[in-house]
Amino acid sequence: MSDHLFDRVRPILDRSVEERVAYIRAPRWIGHPVAKDSHQRLADLLARPASLRTQGLMLVGPYANGKTMIAERFAVNHLRTSPEQKVWIVQTREGAGLGHFYASMLQALRAPGGDMWSVGRKAEQLDHLLASIRPRVIIFDEFHNALRGRARDIEAIFAFLRRIGRQFDISPVLVGEVAIYDFVSATSEMASRFDLMAVPRWQYDESYLMLLDSLEAAVPLAKTSDLSDEPLARRIFSLSEGLIGEIVAIVTKASVAAIRSGTERITKAGIDELRHIPVSHRRNAALRECLL
Template identity: 30%
Template sequence: MVTVAEVADPEDLSHLHEIARRVARLPAAERLRYVRADRWIGYTRASHALAELEELFAWPERQRMPNLLLIGATNNGKSMIIEKFRRSHPVVSHADREEFPVLVVQMPSDPQVARFYTALLTALGAPLRPGMKLPVLEQLALRLLRETGARILVIDELHNVLAGRGEARREFLNLLRFLGNELKIPLVGVGTREAYLAIRSDDQLENRFAPFVLPRWQADEEACSLLASFAASFPLRRPSPIATADMAEYLLARTEGTIGELASLLTETAIVAIESGEETINQRTLLMAAYAGPTERRRMFERELL
C-alpha cells in the first residue's frame, strides 16, 4: 500500500524554514529530536515585549529607574520571552570575574527575604556558608550585583509573593523598593495576574512598575500567522494546512488560548506525523496526538482520585 507521504515529492520542502528544510532530509530519529527541542517562534506581542526589555537595558542610570511587570496566564510565553532576552545578553567571562548583564532569579515559593537573597546569590554562582544572617546575605548580594555589572534584575514567578503572610508580603514588597533605590537598575517582575495584584497593593510600587500584558490568544489574523510559523518550523515533508481561521479557532479552543499549550499540541502532532508517515499536521494527525488540554487533564486527575 502506498501512503500519501510516499506520493509527495521528498525534495520539495519549500513550505519549511531553511533550518527545518535541512532537518527534514535527516532520518526520523534526528527529526524527532529536533521536534522535541525548544525553539523560538516569534510573534508581534513577544517582539514588543522584547523591545520594551531592550529599552530598559539601555536606560541611563538615574535616581528612579523604570520597571516592568510582564503579566500573562500560566504557559503563555513569559518564560520564553525572558530566556530569549537573557540569551541576547549572555554572561561574559573574564580572568577574575564574570559579568551578568541580565540576571534572572526565581521568586521562592515561600517569599522570605533571606530565601530570595540566597536564590539571587545562587544565580550569581556565589559560595554560600550555612547559617548566613540576613544582613550578611544582603550586603553580599548588593556587592556582587554591582561587581558583576548587572544591568537588569528579572524576578520570575513574582506572584509567589501572595503565598506569604501579611508581614512577609510587606517585607518583600519593601525589598523591591529597596533594590530599585539601592542598585539603580531596572527591575522586571514576571508572573500571572496575581503578581499585578501584589504590586497594586503597594501604591509606590504600582507607580514604579509599568504592566505589559500577554493576553490569551484569539482566532484572528495574528493567530493564523503564528500557526504558519509553527508549520514552517517543524521538519515535516508535506505542508501542514493549519494557518486558517477555522483551524485557529479549533486549536485555540483545544489548548485554551495559551501559546505553551498550543506548542505542546503541535509538537505531539508533529511527532505523530513523522512516526506514522503522514508527514503533515492535519485533522487526522491532530486527533492521533497524545495531548489533553488543561481542563481535560484536571478532570482526568480528579477522576483518578475518586
C-alpha cells in the first residue's frame, strides 16, 4: 500500500495527522539537475586557485523558482564539511546606494554598525572584517534590490565587487531576477567577470514528470496519487506556471487537504478545491476586488 513512497517516508504514515502535516510542510530540498549543476559551479568557485581577478557567478531566474534554496543549501553543506566558514550569504537590502549595500553586508557578517550614517566608516569596517574573516565566496541574495538606484550608485557597487575580488580574493555570486543579467551584460568589462547559471521555469517534459514522481514519493499519503499522469500533471503545471516554488506549494497544500479529509490521495478535484491562483493572475484576481 505504501510502495509509492520513499523508504524514509513510509514510517511517517504511522504518525498522527498533525505530525504528518508538519512533515509535509517542512522545507524540502529537491536535487533536480539545475540545482546540482549550480552546486557544482559554486564548488568550483570555492576550490579555485588564488587570483587578482576573481570570477563571479550569476544565479538568475524568475521569482519563486528555488534560487535562494540552492544558495542556502550550498552554504549549509559547506558549514557541515569545512572547519572554516568560507561561504557567506548576504541578504541584499531594499534601497539604493552604497549605504544600504554596505549595511546588508555588515548585518550578514554579524557586525555592529550597519545603521551608522557614514558610508566611509562602513567601508572601513567592511575592509577590516573581510581581511579578518577571509571569505572565499560571498553570495548576494536578491541582488536586484541593489540595482534600483542611480546609475552612479550602481556603478559604485560593481566597483566594490571588483575591488573585493582583487584585494581579498573573493568570488561574488549574484542571485536574483533577470535585471542582474541585464546590468552585468551592459558592459563587456563586467560581463567578462561573471558566468551565468540560469534557473529557468520548468517545461512540461519528462524532467517535470519525474519531479512530480519525486514529490509524490516524499509526501506521506497512504494511497497513490499518480501525479505524473494526465490530466493531473497538466493541471498542476498550468497553476504553477512552471515555477518550482509554486509546484511544491500546490502539492503541499493538496497533500495536507488529503490527509485532513481522509482521502489520502491527491486528485484533480482536490487541486481545484484549493482555488490556487497562478502568480501572473493574482494582481487581477476576483478576490482582490472584494478587498476594495
